[in-house]
Amino acid sequence: MRVLHSTTTVGLVTRTAAVVAADRRASSGTYIAHKTVKKIVRIADHAVLTTAGLVADTQVLASLLRIKATEYSITNKTRIPIRSLASYLSLILNAYKYTPFIVQFILAGYDDRPRLFNIEFFGDYVEDKFTATGSGSPIAIGVLEAEYREDLTEEEAVQLAVKAVRSSIRRDVFSGEAVDVAIVRANGIEERSFNLG
Secondary structure, eight states, rough: OOOEEEEEEEEEEEEOOOEEEEOOOOEEEEEEESSSSOEEEEEETTTTEEEEEEEHHHHHHHHHHHHHHHHHHHSSSSSSHHHHHHHHHHHHHHTTTOOOOOOOOOOEEEESSSSEEEEEEEEEEEEEEEEEEEEHHHHHHHHHHHHOTTTTHHHHHHHHHHHHHHHHHHHTEEEEEEEEEEEEEETEEEEEEEEOO
16 A cells, blocks of 8 residues: 655744745655645644644544644633643654554644644654754755744745755655745734745
């Protein structure tokens, strides 16, 4: 059986927003299965998830996160903290560590400030200022490491995220096509797309 896998996703935080970016290529082995896959998934009006890994696993876990976010907001009359979403996803992933979900996530959001979590398939997670996942991450993380600054403007962060994904696309055969970006601010989420041209 062949499965869809591999990608490049990146995330970084500024003082006013969390920014994530992902390529659009979905591969199955060496075959390019799709060229327009959306790898940034909206969880709530203040949280998004990027995915690298199996599509079905992502769909199930994203649905569970949406349910948890909705349940929390109804019960508590406020938005769920991003760390709580990361912790909840971590618990699910860890519970299935002997039959793991084959996924790696970046969870980005805004509660009292911009937040960014890298979540591995066994459930370990870490909050960071920038991160990258997927087959192109060794290339993308080098770009982020070299150019990230805490005082980046939102637009500079968007351009850096796109540059990091584009750099991986040049060297990683499993990443390609275009770059999608989500900017998560206190007042909502803005989405953009960039062609490789």
